[in-house]
Amino acid sequence: MGQSKTKVDIIACGLDNSGKTTILNFFRPANEKMETVTATIGYNVETFQFQNFNYQTNAYNYKSAQNSGTGDKKVEFTAFDMGGAKKFRSLWESHYSTVQGIVFVIDSSDVLRLCVVKDELEALLQHPDLNADAGRKRVPVLVYANKNDLEGAKTPAELTELLDLPELMGDRPYNIFSSDARKGVALAEGMGWLQETVLLQLGDQKKKGK
Numbered sequence: 038m039g040q041s042k043t044k045v046d047i048i049a050c051g052l053d054n055s056g057k058t059t060i061l062n063f064f065r066p067a068n069e070k071m072e073t074v075t076a077t078i079g080y081n082v083e084t085f086q087f088q089n090f091n092y093q094t095n096a097y098n099y100k101s102a103q104n105s106g107t108g109d110k111k112v113e114f115t116a117f118d119m120g121g122a123k124k125f126r127s128l129w130e131s132h133y134s135t136v137q138g139i140v141f142v143i144d145s146s147d148v149l150r151l152c153v154v155k156d157e158l159e160a161l162l163q164h165p166d167l168n169a170d171a172g173r174k175r176v177p178v179l180v181y182a183n184k185n186d187l188e189g190a191k192t193p194a195e196l197t198e199l200l201d202l203p204e205l206m207g208d209r210p211y212n213i214f215s216s217d218a219r220k221g222v223a224l225a226e227g228m229g230w231l232q233e234t235v236l237l238q239l240g241d242q243k244k245k246g247k
């Protein structure tokens with residue numbers, strides 16, 4: 038008996054070199070992982086399933102999976118891995134009207150470019166396609182405060198303050214995870230949170246008969 042599959046489209050944004058491709062590579066099956074990642078030209082599309090995540094040591098045990106009763110649903114993610122270099126950032130917006138979740142990756146050690154991070158995040162969050170209606174205003178944002186292994190890396194609390202995240206995010210559900218994408222630290226927890234949040238929203242929409 039096949040489980041029903043929920044398809045969820047997400048977009049990975051953030052400046053070049055922040056770690057987006059490294060993060061999505063982590064979610065590839067073991068035999069499909071890239072040995073080395075290179076800067077993304079334009080964008081790439083990745084699909085992966087995340088249910089009952091147990092790749093090697095990273096057992097998925099995000100608490101609300103059990104509590105919310107959404108943990109047994111099968112989700113297939115289609116992720117748009119966007120190039121973060123300046124010349125590719127104009128491509129991000131073409132996906133805003135269709136995605137159900139946003140992954141925003143920050144190199145927490147790149148303090149010099151935090152003001153650029155803030156500008157780009159603000160432009161993303163204020164984009165008309167992400168504010169067209171109440172549903173779009175609540176598209177959840179998963180923030181990875183990545184490269185937490187590097188010296189001088191800002192903590193999630195520091196980034197929350199420096200970027201003024203509560204103000205920028207408004208009504209959107211958001212969460213920030215301190216990650217080391219090369220080692221896979223906190224990647225599952227973050228994606229688990231996003232999966233749960235999207236599933237709960239889809240459940241609410243169904244209840245309302247949308």
Ligand SMILES: Nc1nc2c(ncn2[C@@H]2O[C@H](COP(=O)(O)OP(=O)(O)OP(=O)(O)O)[C@@H](O)[C@H]2O)c(=O)[nH]1
Nearest residue numbers: 053054055056057058059076077120121184217218
């Ligand atoms: N030290 C450290 N290096 C990382 C981490 N995550 C990614 N990197 C490295 O950072 C570099 C850039 O990573 P990518 O995943 O290509 O970054 P990206 O955000 O996809 O960059 P663009 O495709 O240019 O937008 C690579 O050399 C990665 O190995 C991390 O958590 N810690």
Ligand SMILES: [Mg+2]
Nearest residue numbers: 057058076077
């Ligand atoms: Mg990339």
